[in-house]
Structures are given as structure tokens and as C-alpha cells.
Amino acid sequence: xxxxxxxxxxxxxxxxxxxxxxxxxxxxxxxxxxxxxxxxxxxxxxxxxxxxxxxxxxxxxxxxxxxxxxxxxxxxxxxxxxxxxxxxxxxxxxxxxxxxxxxxxxxxxxxxxxxxxxxxxxxxxxxxxxxxxxxxxxxxxxxxxxxxxxxxxxxxxxxxxxxxxxxxxxxxxxxxxxxxxxxxxxxxxxxxxxxxxxxxxxxxxxxxxxxxxxxxxxxxxxxxxxxxxxxxxxxxxxxxxxxxxxxxxxxxxxxxxxxxxxxxxxxxxxxxxxxxxxxxxxxxxxxxxxxxxxxxxxxxxxxxxxxxxxxxxxxxxxxxxxxxxxxxxxxxxxxxxxxxxxxxxxxxxxxxxxxxxxxxxxxxxxxxxxxxxxxxxxxxxxxxxxxxxxxxxxxxxxxxxxxxxxxxxxxxxxxxxxxxxxxxxxxxxxxxxxxxxxxxxxxxxxxxxxxxxxxxxxxxxxxxxxxxxxxxxxxxxxxxxxxxxxxxxxxxxxxxxxxxxxxxxxxxxxxxxxxxxxxxxxxxxxxxxxxxxxxxxxxxxxxxxxxxxxxxxxxxxxxxxxxxxxxxxxxxxxxxxxxxxxxxxxxxxxxxxxxxxxxxxxxxxxxxxxxxxxxxxxxxxxxxxxxxxxxxxxxxxxxxxxxxxxxxxxxxxxxxxxxxxxxxxxxxxxxxxxxxxxxxxxxxxxxxxxxxxxxxxxxxxxxxxxxxxxxxxxxxxxxxxxxxxxxxxxxxxxxxxxxxxxxxxxxxxxxxxxxxxxxxxxxxxxxxxxxxxxxxxxxxxxxxxxxxxxxxxxxxxxxxxxxxxxxxxxxxxxxxxxxxxxxxxxxxxxxxxxxxxxxxxxxxxxxxxxxxxxxxxxxxxxxxxxxxxxxxxxxxxxxxxxxxxxxxxxxxxxxxxxxxxxxxxxxxxxxxxxx
Ligand code: FES
Numbered sequence: 052x053x054x055x056x057x058x059x060x061x062x063x064x065x066x067x068x069x070x071x072x073x074x075x076x077x078x079x080x081x082x083x084x085x086x087x088x089x090x091x092x093x094x095x096x097x098x099x100x101x102x103x104x105x106x107x108x109x110x111x112x113x114x115x116x117x118x119x120x121x122x123x124x125x126x127x128x129x130x131x132x133x134x135x136x137x138x139x140x141x142x143x144x145x146x147x148x149x150x151x152x153x154x155x156x157x158x159x160x161x162x163x164x165x166x167x168x169x170x171x172x173x174x175x176x177x178x179x180x181x182x183x184x185x186x187x188x189x190x191x192x193x194x195x196x197x198x199x200x201x202x203x204x205x206x207x208x209x210x211x212x213x214x215x216x217x218x219x220x221x222x223x224x225x226x227x228x229x230x231x232x233x234x235x236x237x238x239x240x241x242x243x244x245x246x247x248x249x250x251x252x253x254x255x256x257x258x259x260x261x262x263x264x265x266x267x268x269x270x271x272x273x274x275x276x277x278x279x280x281x282x283x284x285x286x287x288x289x290x291x292x293x294x295x296x297x298x299x300x301x302x303x304x305x306x307x308x309x310x311x312x313x314x315x316x317x318x319x320x321x322x323x324x325x326x327x328x329x330x331x332x333x334x335x336x337x338x339x340x341x342x343x344x345x346x347x348x349x350x351x352x353x354x355x356x357x358x359x360x361x362x363x364x365x366x367x368x369x370x371x372x373x374x375x376x377x378x379x380x381x382x383x384x385x386x387x388x389x390x391x392x393x394x395x396x397x398x399x400x401x402x403x404x405x406x407x408x409x410x411x412x413x414x415x416x417x418x419x420x421x422x423x424x425x426x427x428x429x430x431x432x433x434x435x436x437x438x439x440x441x442x443x444x445x446x447x448x449x450x451x452x453x454x455x456x457x458x459x460x461x462x463x464x465x466x467x468x469x470x471x472x473x474x475x476x477x478x479x480x481x482x483x484x485x486x487x488x489x490x491x492x493x494x495x496x497x498x499x500x501x502x503x504x505x506x507x508x509x510x511x512x513x514x515x516x517x518x519x520x521x522x523x524x525x526x527x528x529x530x531x532x533x534x535x536x537x538x539x540x541x542x543x544x545x546x547x548x549x550x551x552x553x554x555x556x557x558x559x560x561x562x563x564x565x566x567x568x569x570x571x572x573x574x575x576x577x578x579x580x581x582x583x584x585x586x587x588x589x590x591x592x593x594x595x596x597x598x599x600x601x602x603x604x605x606x607x608x609x610x611x612x613x614x615x616x617x618x619x620x621x622x623x624x625x626x627x628x629x630x631x632x633x634x635x636x637x638x639x640x641x642x643x644x645x646x647x648x649x650x651x652x653x654x655x656x657x658x659x660x661x662x663x664x665x666x667x668x669x670x671x672x673x674x675x676x677x678x679x680x681x682x683x684x685x686x687x688x689x690x691x692x693x694x695x696x697x698x699x700x701x702x703x704x705x706x707x708x709x710x711x712x713x714x715x716x717x718x719x720x721x722x723x724x725x726x727x728x729x730x731x732x733x734x735x736x737x738x739x740x741x742x743x744x745x746x747x748x749x750x751x752x753x754x755x756x757x758x759x760x761x762x763x764x765x766x767x768x769x770x771x772x773x774x775x776x777x778x779x780x781x782x783x784x785x786x787x788x789x790x791x792x793x794x795x796x797x798x799x800x801x802x803x804x805x806x807x808x809x810x811x812x813x814x815x816x817x818x819x820x821x822x823x824x825x826x827x828x829x830x831x832x833x834x835x836x837x838x839x840x841x842x843x844x845x846x847x848x849x850x851x852x853x854x855x856x857x858x859x860x861x862x863x864x865x866x867x868x869x870x871x872x873x874x875x876x877x878x879x880x881x882x883x884x885x886x887x888x889x890x891x892x893x894x895x896x897x898x899x900x901x902x903x904x905x906x907x908x909x910x911x912x913x914x915x916x917x918x919x920x921x922x923x924x925x926x927x928x929x930x931x932x933x934x935x936x937x938x939x940x941x942x943x944x945x946x947x948x949x950x951x952x953x954x955x956x957x958x959x960x961x962x963x964x965x966x
Contacts, residue, residue: 061129071117087230096888098184127156142201150188151691152227153447190865236402251305254339261331272321284433294521309484339554368814376508376543380499392880393489399447420728451560487559527565538657574931614850614909650940654928659819660920668804670724674795686726687738705746732920748799838952852919871929
């Protein structure tokens with residue numbers, strides 16, 4: 052061992068050879084197996100790799116292993132003692148502080164350092180201490196609560212017994228706080244080759260690949276180069292098959308910066324040393340069109356020959372007579388708004404591996420859509436879908452982008468052709484360059500109302516930069532016109548949308564599918580219109596709110612379950628109090644000459660759960676083993692939102708089994724039926740309904756077997772099911788029952804597909820079976836000299852129909868609000884410029900104000916136990932609420948996001964000049 056690097060890790064002495072110049076994060080993960088230390092950026096921006104070095108926090112990606120010789124290192128794995136969780140870890144579970152869990156190790160290690168030196172920190176001290184770790188899921192609120200909770204009154208996270216409506220902890224939580232959860236880069240098979248993608252340096256360019264063999268000969272350890280000619284099947288994929296247009300490898304022309312043109316496979320060290328600039332390729336840069344305006348010019352370069360004018364698709368919803376409604380209006384407002392590309396910025400970059408198994412291929416890694424990946428990969432690999440097995444890892448955040456295939460084909464092709472396991476891990480830069488983004492939007496809206504403030508007409512026109520490939524562009528273009536009215540009753544309405552191809556990375560799905568962008572324009576103009584009428588802004592919304600029995604803009608009428616009015620009503624008292632406080636604050640500020648102004652704003656949302664007018668089924672299987680264990684095969688991928696817990700609670704409610712006793716078989720195309728993709732706020736609603744039906748079918752089968760009525764009670768015991776009715780108990784001895792092909796003595800499998808109807812040429816029809824609703828109130832302070840905005844508080848009322856688990860509901864609300872804050876105030880992805888997490892800013896723990904969540908339950912007749920979806924809804928009202936509060940504070944409306952200080956100042960100056 053002499054000459055090796057010696058240190059102590061989690062109390063154990065270790066000695067490693069050849070580690071000196073390696074990053075400490077690499078040594079910990081790859082040489083010592085402490086994969087609880089996560090790598091999110093390799094640049095010290097995200098803090099996921101934080102460890103303690105001699106008791107002090109450090110980003111292990113920034114420390115050369117040689118620097119810590121003789122030191123004591125503590126990783127997340129070192130926080131538990133003798134197999135027991137620490138108070139801090141238990142507190143994270145109890146408060147629901149770990150959603151996807153990828154940031155959790157870094158958070159825990161930072162929190163431990165804080166608590167070691169300051170056992171009773173204040174809220175501000177917790178925020179300071181954790182300021183270096185980014186979380187994209189939680190909005191930080193429950194993390195702060197958990198750290199303070201651990202410090203003050205340690206509480207054990209044992210609540211797994213509750214049924215529907217109880218705040219039980221995540222059933223899959225413990226491995227996330229111990230570091231044992233297996234994310235996409237955590238379990239690469241020994242002996243894997245590694246794959247590096249060669250990408251376009253230009254937004255638009257033609258290329259010719261040079262001598263591949265000479266390149267391989269010149270680089271020891273490199274084994275193969277793959278390009279379009281090596282794709283076994285179709286060099287083409289896409290999440291909406293009729294629009295599939297994205298090549299695995301570009302062929303001769305690259306259409307966006309970062310597009311894959313080839314891939315190199317080799318031994319791990321050789322790939323780690325590979326400089327992509329050495330790859331033999333000749334480029335000719337071509338003129339790009341980076342915006343819809345540029346792409347729609349007559350002489351614009353064509354992105355796809357098959358799509359004239361670079362138009363991907365148009366959407367339309369029209370009802371009533373807009374011209375007549377506008378003529379009838381006494382008050383009118385109109386305006387143009389724009390939003391930029393938004394990067395998903397999940398903390399886990401894409402990674403995974405594939406291996407060839409006979410004539411099939413297995414793929415393990417992060418995804419939101421196992422079966423869609425399977426079917427897409429089958430086309431690419433020219434295999435039957437059954438020959439492709441997709442095994443999702445724990446997913447370190449997705450928010451829509453991990454619905455699309457990205458890393459998967461490169462490892463599948465390498466593993467297939469080299470017949471060795473093949474692994475890949477995107478760098479942060481690759482992830483940001485090449486994966487989908489939120490669509491930038493340019494939106495024009497006009498709204499009119501009568502003298503009393505009833506809306507008489509609304510016209511909406513939105514142009515969306517859909518980037519190079521279709522991805523979810525058609526979905527955004529179709530969803531936006533349905534939602535652009537907001538949750539309001541508008542009889543005369545016309546909304547059109549246009550998705551335009553440019554030479555940017557593809558725009559795709561991102562929490563809200565275009566609705567957050569349209570809500571900015573609609574909600575901000577509603578404030579201006581309310582002011583013109585002289586109505587209180589909340590009152591204006593109540594006056595126009597959609598209600599049971601009133602048609603939506605697509606002509607759909609809900610007889611029950613419309614929840615926007617209760618959401619607004621529950622905010623009324625808060626609104627009065629906040630408005631009064633803001634007036635007092637502003638009076639004092641004006642008297643003292645202070646430049647600060649307080650404002651209060653409101654934003655609302657509605658959101659249709661699931662696909663727009665398309666089939667959207669989920670299938671759930673529940674079985675009982677010979678020993679009486681209830682096994683839930685739930686393929687609804689849990690990306691941190693809590694679908695494992697929600698499905699367990701629903702099954703628990705029907706079957707009377709504690710959620711803790713239900714064994715969950717997670718998504719895997721070989722062992723779980725298709726739970727559909729995790730998107731569009733569909734899992735609690737759609738997969739939850741399938742779970743309810745499956746559990747009910749299982750219960751019914753058990754009752755039939757016992758020959759008792761539907762009202763009998765059942766309970767599961769070791770090897771038996773006890774059935775009792777009218778004081779008589781009988782037992783079903785499971786040992787005597789035959790086992791089916793899935794290994795169960797009793798089993799049910801049910802599918803649920805929400806009832807929708809296609810939209811006609813005017814967009815009239817039934818696009819969704821269920822909508823969820825929400826309203827958020829923002830209180831903030833603007834420094835009118837600097838243009839800076841300080842968020843004081845956000846009060847969020849969301850109608851979820853029935854809160855299956857209120858703690859998870861709050862977690863979704865808090866996390867969505869944090870992303871809404873990013874959209875409003877700081878986030879802007881600029882292709883080619885903001886390709887890392889220090890140039891692209893997302894909210895830190897210090898950027899998110901206190902959030903008060905108010906759960907509204909207006910039961911829906913369709914959802915499981917009345918539940919509606921929530922995940923997408925929660926960020927929609929935040930940005931317009933912030934913009935409306937800025938306007939309330941200053942009189943200035945920022946119409947181009949993000950509302951950075953320079954834009955706020957410009958808007959204030961323009962408003963003063965107008966005034
Ligand atoms: Fe923090 Fe997902 S829980 S990034």
C-alpha cells in the first residue's frame with residue numbers, strides 16, 4: 052500500500068493507488084463505492100457532492116484527492132450509525148424534505164456541519180448554511196423545516212401506517228437519506244465500456260467525418276466510433292410518433308449546437324481523457340435561425356424540408372363571436388409578452404447503461420417514460436419491443452425533459468455492437484446543450500369587459516420557439532389555446548398558437564406544457580382590466596371565475612368539481628390583510644423617502660390532467676403471494692413527486708393493508724404493466740384510478756372466493772387472508788392456492804383511461820376528464836432605485852380534489868412555486884451561452900420566501916377518491932402573481948421575462964414617463 056493515498060472515510064482508514072490528481076468525488080464514488088456523493092455539475096455550482104473534510108464542508112468535485120491525504124472524510128453514508136438513521140435523517144423523512152433525493156446527500160452533509168457547530172440554528176442560519184446546495188424539487192421549505200426540526204425536537208419518521216389523507220412519509224424515502232438510492236450513474240456494471248457523444252459546436256453546420264480508424268488507432272483504449280450508419284434500425288425518434296423527426300446522429304447537417312453527430316466508445320480512462328476536439332470531423336458553419344421571427348422570414352434557412360416556413364404545427368380554440376364581444380366591451384386592454392427558454396436544471400444529469408442479453412437489450416437509467424423509451428428504442432435498434440427492457444433508476448428530477456429519449460440510444464448501440472455493457476454520463480454542459488427546454492413564447496392578448504367587469508371577449512395569439520425537433524411542440528401548441536383563457540368563463544374567445552422550428556435545442560415538455568407562458572399574459576392583462584373597471588383585482592377574478600354548469604372555452608361543461616372559486620375565496624381574507632399592510636408600508640416609505648415599495652399580486656391557474664384528447668391509459672397490477680404479502684406493481688415512475696407513496700396509500704385504503712406492509716415493484720418494462728409516462732399531472736389521477744380499480748378488483752375476487760358480501764372486511768396475515776362478516780370470520784389458506792404466472796395466488800390488473808373526446812376544427816370538445824385549479828397571492832417589496840425584488844411571502848391555494856397525502860401536496864406546491872420564481876425573476880437559457888449552473892441561475896434557498904399552502908378539496912367525480920392532479924399546476928400562477936405584485940408596488944408591468952433588475956427599472960421609468 053505504500054505510495055497510495057491514505058485517508059479516513061466515515062471512520063474507516065482507506066488507501067488508494069493512483070488517486071492523487073483525481074477529483075475527490077471520483078475517488079469516493081468510483082474507487083470506494085460511496086455513491087451517495089452525487090455529481091451534478093463538476094464545477095462546484097450545485098453542491099450535490101458536498102462532503103466533510105476534517106469537519107468542514109467542501110464540494111468534493113473541486114478537491115483533488117491528493118489534497119486530502121491524511122484527512123477525515125465524511126459522506127452521507129457516514130451519517131447513520133450502526134444501521135440507525137440519525138435524528139437529522141429521520142427529520143428529513145418526517146418532513147418530506149427529500150423528493151427526488153438527488154440533492155439530499157449534499158443537503159444532509161451541509162446540515163450536519165451546521166448542527167455540529169450550532170445545535171440550535173435560526174431559520175436564517177439554516178438558509179445561510181445550505182445556500183451552496185441547489186434543490187430543484189422542494190422549494191427548500193421542507194428542508195429548512197427538517198433541519199430546524201432535527202435541531203429542536205427530533206421526531207421519528209415512523210408514520211407509514213396512515214391511510215388516505217394522512218401525512219405519511221415517502222415509502223421510498225429511507226434510501227434517499229442514507230445515500231443508498233440508486234440513481235442513473237450509481238450502478239455501472241464492472242467491465243463497461245464508456246461512451247462519449249461528439250456534438251456540434253455550431254447552431255447550424257454541415258460536417259464530414261474523417262478517418263475514424265486512424266482516430267481509433269491513435270488513441271489507446273478507444274474501441275469504436277458510431278455514427279448514423281451504425282444505427283441498427285431507424286435513425287429517428289420522437290415522443291409523438293407521427294411527428295418523430297429527431298435523429299440519433301445527425302447526418303451531414305447539424306441543426307442545433309450540441310446535437311450528436313457521432314459517439315466514441317472505449318475503456319473508461321480513455322474516454323475520460325478524450326478531447327472531443329481531436330475527433331476527425333470537418334465543419335462548415337451555416338446561417339442559423341434562432342428565433343421564430345428569423346425562422347419565418349422568406350429567406351430563412353429551412354430546418355426541415357417537409358415543414359414549409361419552418362412551421363411545425365398550429366393550434367386553435369374558438370367559441371362565440373370575438374369581434375362582437377370586443378365591440379360590446381366598455382373597457383379594453385391588450386399587450387405583448389415574452390418568455391425565454393427555461394432549462395429544467397434537474398440536479399442529476401442524464402446517465403445510464405445498457406447491456407446486451409442474448410438477442411435483447413436492457414437499459415438502466417433515468418427516465419420519466421419507461422414504455423415510451425422501450426418502443427422508441429425498439430425502432431432505433433430494429434428489435435421487437437419485447438426484446439427491449441427498460442429499467443428506470445431513481446430519477447434525480449425530470450420536470451418533463453426526461454420524457455424524451457436522450458442518452459439511451461448511445462449506450463444501446465454500443466452495447467449491442469460491442470457486446471459489452473456500455474455506460475454514459477452526460478456532463479452538465481452536454482445536458483444543457485442537448486436536452487429539451489421550456490418553449491420561449493411571444494404572446495399577444497386583447498381582453499374586453501363590460502362596465503361591471505364581466506369579460507365580453509378575449510383574443511390570444513402565441514408563437515412558440517419549438518427548436519429543431521418536434522418533441523412535445525405539438526402538445527404545447529394544442530394545450531395552450533385550451534388553457535389561455537385561464538379558469539374563467541369567456542363566451543367569446545379565440546386563441547391560436549404556432550410552433551416554429553429554429554436552430555435551437557428542441558423545446559419540449561416542462562411542467563405546464565406552455566400554460567405558464569400563456570398565464571403570464573392573461574393574468575397580467577386581467578389586472579390591468581380590473582383597474583380600468585375600478586374593481587378589486589381579486590373581485591374581478593371572482594366575478595369571471597368558471598363554475599359548475601358553465602362551459603369552458605372548448606364547450607366542456609362540468610356539473611361538479613370546478614374549484615377555482617373556492618381557491619379565490621379562501622384567499623380573500625389574506626388579500627385584504629396583505630393589501631392593508633402594503634398600503635401602510637408604502638405610506639411609511641413615502642414619508643421617510645425610502646425607495647422601497649410593497650406590492651400584492653395574484654395569479655391563478657387551471658390545468659387539464661393527462662393527454663389532450665388522446666388515449667392516456669395506465670395499468671396497475673396488485674398480487675398476493677403465498678405468504679400473504681400484497682405486492683403493488685406500479686409503473687408510474689416516481690421522479691420525486693411521490694407516486695410510489697400515493698399509489699400505496701390508495702391501495703392501502705381499499706385493501707385495509709398499512710402502506711408500510713405493501714411491497715412495491717417499481718417501474719420495469721419486464722415486470723410492471725404500463726403506468727404511462729410521468730407527465731401532465733396524470734399519475735395521481737390516472738394511475739391512481741387504475742390502482743383504485745385494481746385494488747377493488749382484488750378485494751372483490753377475495754370476497755368472492757370467501758363467498759361473502761361486498762361489505763365484508765378483509766385482513767392479510769402471514770399465509771392467510773381473514774375475511775369477516777357479521778361477526779363471523781373465515782380464513783383463506785393461501786398455501787393451498789395455485790400460483791399464477793406472476794407468482795401470485797390472487798391477483799388483479801386493471802386499466803384506466805380518462806374519458807376525453809377529440810377537439811373539432813374550432814377546438815371544441817372534451818380535451819380532459821379532469822382539471823385542477825389554483826390561485827396564489829404574492830407579497831413582495833421592490834427597491835425602485837435598484838430594480839431588485841424581494842419576495843416576502845406567497846400564499847397558495849390549490850384545489851386537489853382530495854389530498855391523498857397533504858405533505859406531498861405541500862411539497863409539490865412549494866417546489867412548483869420555486870420554479871415559478873425562477874421563471875419570473877431569473878431564469879433565461881441562452882443557447883451557446885448559459886450552459887452551466889453558474890451562468891444559468893435557478894432559485895437558491897435564499898430566493899424562496901415563506902410559503903403558506905392552503906389545500907382546497909373540491910372533489911372530482913372522475914378521479915380516485917375525488918383526487919385531481921397537481922404537479923404542473925403549481926408553478927403556473929407564480930410568475931403572473933409576481934409580475935402583478937411588482938406592478939402593484941410600482942405601477943410598472945414587466946412584459947418580457949425574466950424580470951431582472953434592469954428590466955424592472957426600465958419598466959418603472961417607462962411607467963413614470965407614461966404617467
Ligand atoms: Fe432536491 Fe430533487 S429533492 S433536487
